[in-house]
Amino acid sequence: MNRLDALRGPVSARPHDARAIAALAANPGCARRALLDAAGVDKDRTARHLGVPAPFGRSQFAITRGNAFEALVKENGCAGLLRLLRELFGLAVEEVGYQDVESVGAHLRHSHTRALIDRAAREGEGTAVFYDHPLLSLEIAGHTSYLEPDVVAFQLGGRFHIVEIKSFAVIDGQAAPDKVAAAARQAAVYVLALRTLLTDLGHDPRLASHEAVLVCPENFTNRPVATSLDVRRQLAVLRRQLARMTEVDRLLAEVPDGLTFDLAPDGDGVPTRPARELAEALSRVPARYAPDCLSTCDMCMFCRSEARECGSTDLLGRQVRDRLGGVSGMAEALGMAEGVLTPAEGQEEIALLLRTAERLRQECLR
Amino acid sequence: MSESLDALELRIAELRARVRRAVREGDGGAARTLRGELRRAEKAWDATVTAEESASAAPAPEPPLLPIREQVHRALALLGVPASARLIVAVNDAFFSRALRGSQLTSLRRDEERSFRASPYARPYYLCAALTDRLSPARGLLADSTWASERRVLGPLSPRVDFLVSAVRIAEHLARLAEPPPGALRLLTRMAQNIPGAAEGLAPADPVTAIRAAWAELEVHRAADAEQRAEVAARAGRQLSDVEGLFGAATMSTLRGAC
Numbered sequence: 001m002n003r004l005d006a007l008r009g010p011v012s013a014r015p016h017d018a019r020a021i022a023a024l025a026a027n028p029g030c031a032r033r034a035l036l037d038a039a040g041v042d043k044d045r046t047a048r049h050l051g052v053p054a055p056f057g058r059s060q061f062a063i064t065r066g067n068a069f070e071a072l073v074k075e076n077g078c079a080g081l082l083r084l085l086r087e088l089f090g091l092a093v094e095e096v097g098y099q100d101v102e103s104v105g106a107h108l109r110h111s112h113t114r115a116l117i118d119r120a121a122r123e124g125e126g127t128a129v130f131y132d133h134p135l136l137s138l139e140i141a142g143h144t145s146y147l148e149p150d151v152v153a154f155q156l157g158g159r160f161h162i163v164e165i166k167s168f169a170v171i172d173g174q175a176a177p178d179k180v181a182a183a184a185r186q187a188a189v190y191v192l193a194l195r196t197l198l199t200d201l202g203h204d205p206r207l208a209s210h211e212a213v214l215v216c217p218e219n220f221t222n223r224p225v226a227t228s229l230d231v232r233r234q235l236a237v238l239r240r241q242l243a244r245m246t247e248v249d250r251l252l253a254e255v256p257d258g259l260t261f262d263l264a265p266d267g268d269g270v271p272t273r274p275a276r277e278l279a280e281a282l283s284r285v286p287a288r289y290a291p292d293c294l295s296t297c298d299m300c301m302f303c304r305s306e307a308r309e310c311g312s313t314d315l316l317g318r319q320v321r322d323r324l325g326g327v328s329g330m331a332e333a334l335g336m337a338e339g340v341l342t343p344a345e346g347q348e349e350i351a352l353l354l355r356t357a358e359r360l361r362q363e364c365l366r
Numbered sequence: 367m368s369e370s371l372d373a374l375e376l377r378i379a380e381l382r383a384r385v386r387r388a389v390r391e392g393d394g395g396a397a398r399t400l401r402g403e404l405r406r407a408e409k410a411w412d413a414t415v416t417a418e419e420s421a422s423a424a425p426a427p428e429p430p431l432l433p434i435r436e437q438v439h440r441a442l443a444l445l446g447v448p449a450s451a452r453l454i455v456a457v458n459d460a461f462f463s464r465a466l467r468g469s470q471l472t473s474l475r476r477d478e479e480r481s482f483r484a485s486p487y488a489r490p491y492y493l494c495a496a497l498t499d500r501l502s503p504a505r506g507l508l509a510d511s512t513w514a515s516e517r518r519v520l521g522p523l524s525p526r527v528d529f530l531v532s533a534v535r536i537a538e539h540l541a542r543l544a545e546p547p548p549g550a551l552r553l554l555t556r557m558a559q560n561i562p563g564a565a566e567g568l569a570p571a572d573p574v575t576a577i578r579a580a581w582a583e584l585e586v587h588r589a590a591d592a593e594q595r596a597e598v599a600a601r602a603g604r605q606l607s608d609v610e611g612l613f614g615a616a617t618m619s620t621l622r623g624a625c
Binding site for chain 2: 071
């Protein structure tokens, strides 16, 4: 692990929150991200120092709206949530138990969560259905991260489910797919943490269901609606990514000696390392940029400009990139489309496709 | 009214033109006097326009004469169970004055505790905490010190039971009123939507149906809840001092904050 400390420099590792861990699963193929996260590098500060801060942040309005909606769903002992779960899962009328984990005081929350989950797993029936404000933990590359399922783990038929309350609307049964995907990834992190806890306690990890419950406002009202969310795929991706982080040695072996992402902060924590040098160090580790990175990774702007410079097809999104397999870059693709380049062996099919696309485009423009 | 507004607007326009002319001609003194007049005319316009506005709006509700703790007590007396600040404010809005805000309730419990510690039982009632099964104060819930301790403690089923009881109490109060306030009906409807069989879709709830439906579910939980609560209350009676019995045993984190 000393190599990782060297990569990070003389600052303490940054703990991960659920959002950050979920973002890991968004782009499992990215070595740069895996390495930066394993080393616990503060990506936000790094990007800022490079002069390319991420275009996203947490809007105060969105946070307030989210909190208000969450309070609405959880008010009166999760009365609103209870109705949804009764409708969705046919929860029995007797099942209404509610435990607020936070009532023990903030610093005991984690051990109290453990105790409550342990009791519920052992006794099964007759324990509480809702566990409000639980605190779970997950070990990421040697550091323990504490996770607050912004919601509740509830027990149904002896299995625990994660409930994720989000304030984006489900309109006519449809929600924005990227937001649902992000919610699913986040829920997967909680499921994984819960499974780790159950394994730790000597219970069957499958007691934590892979079906999370997503609660969102319905249409244009504030009325909550619940949908069940299968997070098996996200779980698998997340596991693989976390495994990569623990097998980070393999990644490290490809990293040149003496490489560091140290910002060399001075006494006041202001980075002093020349941005150019840092950018060069970063470009020694390959990234896999995709447009989705723009909403999940702090380094997105840096990787995007890098991808632009070398004309990489990554810029066009995963689907297009995958179809352009075997084409090395934008210049080559454009050349084939315009018929300037003769396709090499094995490229005939994609060249034909590109030429057709170009012809259609010309016809549209005419 | 609007005629005088029209006249004022004409006058304001004319004054502005004259100010402009005076400034152009370099007549500073005249410009100053004209600006003064213009400001007066604008003020008069403001006054007239707001007078029309307030005349058409409903008269503002009179500020209640009761102190905040009395208002909270009144809402709690109606509900009859420990309630969150949110619910207390909603009940107060629906049935009584609309002047209570959630932020006014944040320090209430602490103030009451201080007062009780200074001179125990000096007041006829205290607004105190509901106790969890670990005898710590439940977050955000207010209760009345004159209630039996079984009513002030919580088991795992209690949040649901208390929710159903408060829905019943609100519905009963609504049924007693000759002219139920629309806000109260909305509150009941919102609660009834979360009780099976109490409300149909988004239509306003009927108090009698709501009471029947809430009782039907209450019957399921009541015995088990009463048993759990009696156990916690007995433990609280054995282990806690008077102050702790009302305001909860300190959790580790509050102890830490104290030293």
